[in-house]
Amino acid sequence: MPAAATAPSFQPLWRQIRTLIVSDIEAAAWKPGEAIPSELELAARFRVSQGTVRRAIDALADENLVVRRQGKGTFVATHTEEKVSLPRFLRIRRDDGVDEYPGSRLIDVRRGKAGIEAARLLELKAGEPVLLLRRTLEFAGVPVVLDEITLPGSLFRGLTKARFDAYHGSMYGFFETEFGVRMLKAREKLKAIVADADSAALLAVESGTPLLAVERVTTTFGDRPVELRRGLCTTMHHHYLNELG
Amino acid sequence: MPAAATAPSFQPLWRQIRTLIVSDIEAAAWKPGEAIPSELELAARFRVSQGTVRRAIDALADENLVVRRQGKGTFVATHTEEKVSLPRFLRIRRDDGVDEYPGSRLIDVRRGKAGIEAARLLELKAGEPVLLLRRTLEFAGVPVVLDEITLPGSLFRGLTKARFDAYHGSMYGFFETEFGVRMLKAREKLKAIVADADSAALLAVESGTPLLAVERVTTTFGDRPVELRRGLCTTMHHHYLNELG
C-alpha cells in the first residue's frame, strides 16, 4: 500500500469512507440538492458502525460539501438555493450593513486563447481555448464590481450570453445546473489599484479612482482550478468583509 | 430555566461542558501554552463520559482556543509560539510566494480619548481613555503596512514604547503575556484608497499611490472588542490573501 511522501501511510476508516462518499458525490450519484442515503443505510453498505459514517459526514459538512438537516436527511450542497442568505463566496458588503443580494449584468461573452498567466492559474496549456465573460454586480442598481471571468473552454462548451440571460439565479448556480461544474473552494488575492479609462467607464467612476482588485481562482473536486476571476470593486460605499477566527 | 429569544432552551451536555472549560481558560486556570487536564480527568470531574468531553474539546480546537497534540495533551492556544508558521491573523503575503515573517517597527505610543467612531467599534463611551500606537510592518526591511492601533486604556495600563521594544515576539504575544489580553477573533473590512502625504512618507511611496485600507476589530472572550486597527498596505509587491471554503 504505497503512500505519498508527506501523507500518512494508513488513513482512519472514517477518512476512507469520507473519500468514498466524495467520489459518489463527484460522480453525481446524488445530484446537488438531493439527499444522500441515511447514516444507517451507509453504515450497512460500508459495513461499519453508524458512528463511523457520522464522522465522515461531519467532515463533509465542515467542508460545505453536504448540508445536514435534522429530521430530514443529509443533502448535497448546491449553489442554487442561495437566494435566502447571501452567496457563500460573495464578500462584498454595503457599508451601511444592509444585506443586499446584488444583481448580475452580463456584458459580453467572448472566445479566446489562454495567455501565459491564465494558463498557469487554470493549469491549462497556453493557447488552449477559454471563455471570457465580463459582467458587473449592481447594488441598488449601481454597478459596484466589474468582473472579468476566464473559464476553460472544454468544461463550458455551449455557453452563450443568451443562455446565461435565460437562467435565473447566481452564476455558480448556472455553472452547476447547466454544465455540472461545482465550485467548492476559492483563493483570493487582493490589491489596491487605480481605475483605467475602460474600467472607470463601466463602473461609472472617474479615471484614477482607487479600486479594490480581487483575483480569484476557484477550484472543484481534487482542487482542480475551473475559474479565474479578476474583479474590480469601487469601495466608496462598499467593502470586502473577512472574518478571522 | 429562561432562554434568550433565539437561543435553544436546552443545550447539549457537550456544549455546556465546552462553556465550563472556556470559563476556566478565560479565568486563566491554565495559562496560554499550558496543558489542560486530560480527557479522562475532565470526564471524571464533570461526571460525564470521555466521549462527551472529547466533543467539547473538539469544538474548542475548531475555534482555535486550544491545540491538540497526540500523545502529549491539549494545550491552551497562545500567540507566543507563532514564530514557526506565520501569525494566524496576518493575511499579507509577498507576491513571489515566499513566506516571510515581517518585522514590526513601533513608531510611537500616544494617549488619547476615544472618538465617536472608535468608541462605537470598541464599545466604549466617547471620551474614554485609549492608547494609540503607530507601527510599520517591514518585509525584507521595506515598510509595507502602516498600522494605527487603538486600544482601550483600561486594559493596557502601563503600556509604553520602551516596554514594547523590550519584548521579543509578535504584538499579540506582547498583549497576551504582558496584559493578559487574548486576541481570539477579528473582523476585517477592506477598501482601496489613495495615500495622503503622511502615510506616503512613512511607507516610502508617492502621495496618491493606491493603498489597501484594512480596518480590523479584534475581540476576546464573549466577543468583547479589545483592539481597533486601521492598516494601510502598499500592494505593489504584496497582497492580501483570503481562502474561501
Next chain:
DNA sequence: CAGTGGTCTAGACCACATC
C-alpha cells in the same frame, strides 16, 4: 513502560420532520 489523544463499536435514547 504509562499516559495522552485518536479510532471504532454497539446500543440506548432524544429532537425534529413528515405522514
Next chain:
DNA sequence: ATGTGGTCTAGACCACTGG
C-alpha cells in the same frame, strides 16, 4: 408511528510521546 439526524454512554483498542 416512522424515519431522520443528534446526543450520550461504556468499553476496547490503536498511535504517539516521553521517561
